[in-house]
Amino acid sequence: MQPALGRLTPSQRAKVTPFRAKVLDALCQVPRGKVTTYKYLSKHVGCNSSQAIGQALKHNPFAPEVPCHRVVKTDRTIGGFSGSISGPKIDKKISLLRGEGVDFSEDGTVEAACVYRFE
DNA sequence: ATTATGACTTATT
């Protein structure tokens, strides 16, 4: 069964800006085995800047609690992780996603079927 | 308030 897609706890909300809280909360709605994109998130939280989303996630204060590794770029390339856009951390991100059942193409892009669009 | 930065995106060269 899917893990309880919790939301951000009040404590967590209190530690970040309202915008980040909204982003993280939305992120917690992404089911295990799926990913979302910066753009979908940005749209979901009501701004039109994926860059702002990236900013919100780059210093993720709630590392494993909030599945920040379930966010990829709009073209379904891997995006960044732990403050880096490439390197060993990215490799770890891929491993995590694979461990959750996300499929990758040979390009290192995520399969379209694994993208969660906040339907 | 103003400036600089960035895990982005799109258009242009």
Added chain:
DNA sequence: GAATAAGCCATAA
């Protein structure tokens, strides 16, 4: 297809 520029918006200094 890679490199650059411009647009975007929240954050930190």
